[in-house]
Amino acid sequence: xxxxxxxxxxxxxxxxxxxxxxxxxxxxxxxxxxxxxxxxxxxxxxxxxxxxxxxxxxxxxxxxxxxxxxxxxxxxxxxxxxxxxxxxxxxxxxxxxxxxxxxxxxxxxxxxxxxxxxxxxxxxxxxxxxxxxxxxxxxxxxxxxxxxxxxxxxxxxxxxxxxxxxxxxxxxxxxxxxxxxxxxxxxxxxxxxxxxxxxxx
Amino acid sequence: xxxxxxxxxxxxxxxxxxxxxxxxxxxxxxxxxxxxxxxxxxxxxxxxxxxxxxxxxxxxxxxxxxxxxxxxxxxxxxxxxxxxxxxxxxxxxxxxxxxxxxxxxxxxxxxxxxxxxxxxxxxxxxxxxxx
Numbered sequence: 653x654x655x656x657x658x659x660x661x662x663x664x665x666x667x668x669x670x671x672x673x674x675x676x677x678x679x680x681x682x683x684x685x686x687x688x689x690x691x692x693x694x695x696x697x698x699x700x701x702x703x704x705x706x707x708x709x710x711x712x713x714x715x716x717x718x719x720x721x722x723x724x725x726x727x728x729x730x731x732x733x734x735x736x737x738x739x740x741x742x743x744x745x746x747x748x749x750x751x752x753x754x755x756x757x758x759x760x761x762x763x764x765x766x767x768x769x770x771x772x773x774x775x776x777x778x779x780x781x782x783x784x785x786x787x788x789x790x791x792x793x794x795x796x797x798x799x800x801x802x803x804x805x806x807x808x809x810x811x812x813x814x815x816x817x818x819x820x821x822x823x824x825x826x827x828x829x830x831x832x833x834x835x836x837x838x839x840x841x842x843x844x845x846x847x848x849x850x851x852x853x
Numbered sequence: 854x855x856x857x858x859x860x861x862x863x864x865x866x867x868x869x870x871x872x873x874x875x876x877x878x879x880x881x882x883x884x885x886x887x888x889x890x891x892x893x894x895x896x897x898x899x900x901x902x903x904x905x906x907x908x909x910x911x912x913x914x915x916x917x918x919x920x921x922x923x924x925x926x927x928x929x930x931x932x933x934x935x936x937x938x939x940x941x942x943x944x945x946x947x948x949x950x951x952x953x954x955x956x957x958x959x960x961x962x963x964x965x966x967x968x969x970x971x972x973x974x975x976x977x978x979x980x981x982x983x984x
Contacts, residue, residue, distance in 0.1 A: 725931040750930065752963045756955070821932055 707836035708779035714766040716759055724751065726827050728796060729836055730770035731780030737787070737794035738767040749793060779838070797823045805840075809851075819846035875947035875978055878954070882971035890972070895980025898973060903965050912964050914977075922984050939984035947981060 709731040712718050718727050730738065742764045745753045755763065768774075772784035782801040789798040796802055806823060814820050820828040827833040829845045843851045882888065900920055902911040918926040922938040937943045947953055957977075961969035969977070 724928050724933055726933075746962075752959045754959060754962075825931070 708777060708838045709783075709836040710770060710775065710777060710780065711834070711836035714763070717763050717766055720755060720759060720763060721753075724753070726825065726833065728826070729780075730767045731772050731775040731777065731836075732783050732796045733771060733794055733799070734773040734784035735768045735771035737789075738764070738771055740794055742767065744793065795824075813845055813848055817845070817847060875950055875953055875982075878950050879975055879978060882975040885971045887971040887975055890975035890979045892976070892979040892983035895976035895978070898976060899980060914960070914964060916964075922981065938981050940982050941984060947978060953978075 709729045712722070712727045712729055717730075721727055733741075741748070742760065745755060745760070772780050772782075775781050775784075783796070783799050786800040787794065787798050788800065788803065789795050797806075802823075809823075814823050814829075826838070829843050829851070830838050831844055832838075832842050841852055845851050879890065882890070899914045899918075899922075902913050905912050912929070916929045917935060918938050923942045925937050926935040927933060928935060936946075938946055940946050957969055957974055961967065961973075
């Protein structure tokens, strides 16, 4: 009888301690907030189907940014560059990587505000924050592809399967390989390189 | 407060009406003394090559929009697809005058190195309308 009780007690203790460890997540630490589904979406957690797809970088939510800036190229999420880099880009729209991307003042102000509010150094998702950790762009215009985090993540990719690949063309063409990039999902398990296939390392 | 909102709304509506549609743009260009406008002039200006300011090759409207504007184009650098310009294929084109002027400003500066004159813009609009 005593043995049974002690085994049961041990079992309950183990389950309780595992429960305690598992529940010490971000959500429970914030005792002042309640857990709403909209909070999940803010964190980039898209609940649905069997598996939750978790965004690494908060997806674009500003209509002006999406249509004005996503009109010529992929709408890079604001979490992919630190605020000071976005400032430099917004200050030089007339000479925007070889193009003229000028905006009227109202739109420029709205987009600038959106970018700065959601920049990498202000992001909550840790992968987005990583993009604010230094860049090798030097004096040139900021480039996501020159951030140290990007370079670390892509240094193993041979240039020929990106630059030499007609369907990709450039490392700036995120969504060519990161098929869910528009949803802010960049994890390596969802990379399919055109002409080569899934790239999982 | 309500009166203030009403005034702001009226002001915005007035601005919108002033921009109106592309037909209003043609009228605006005429008011500057330009015209008559010709779709053929617009068509030949469409494919005219201009030296780029950076010295890297030439560029024209067709560089991104293609010579046959009833087909989709692609951005010369990023490869991003661009909806066809031809009004017959894409009736949404030219309906937002603000958008038209925005792209004229950007694209003329990038292609020609300067803003397009009202005469050139009018010719382009007639060309796009005719396709």
